[in-house]
Amino acid sequence: MPDAPSASKLGLHSYTQTLRKQLADTTVKVFELAPPRTTKPMFHGSEADNREVDRIPKMPVPQVVSAMIAGIRKNRYEILPGMSKLLRLMGKARL
Numbered sequence: 001m002p003d004a005p006s007a008s009k010l011g012l013h014s015y016t017q018t019l020r021k022q023l024a025d026t027t028v029k030v031f032e033l034a035p036p037r038t039t040k041p042m043f044h045g046s047e048a049d050n051r052e053v054d055r056i057p058k059m060p061v062p063q064v065v066s067a068m069i070a071g072i073r074k075n076r077y078e079i080l081p082g083m084s085k086l087l088r089l090m091g092k093a094r095l
Contacts (some may be wrong), residue, residue: 001046012032013032014053016030016031016032016077016078020077021071029075029077030059030078031068031071031072031076031077031078031079032078032079033064033068033071033079033081034065034078034079034080034084035059035064035068035081035082035084036056036057036059036081036082036083037056037057037058037059037062037083038058038059038060038061039058039059039060039061039082056071056083057082057083059081059082059083063081063082063094064082067079067081067082075084
């Protein structure tokens with residue numbers, strides 16, 4: 001069973017896909033940004049969890065924002081900067 005952060009990310013991903021389908025006949029665009037681990041600390045887990053997370057490369061926040069803006073300009077509805085695409089694939093492989 002996926003852990004809580006993975007489950008919530010999967011739930012949010014499913015929600016954005018559903019919104020996108022429901023709003024397909026409108027002018028509303030639904031974008032999803034799945035940022036990788038960033039240089040801004042947001043995780044406060046156990047020591048064991050921190051050791052696992054510390055192995056994931058960090059991406060500077062300005063680069064995440066630039067990737068988001070570029071993705072929106074190109075109408076990429078799923079924006080996966082840096083390691084996000086690889087991490088999403090790895091998460092799917094675990095299921």
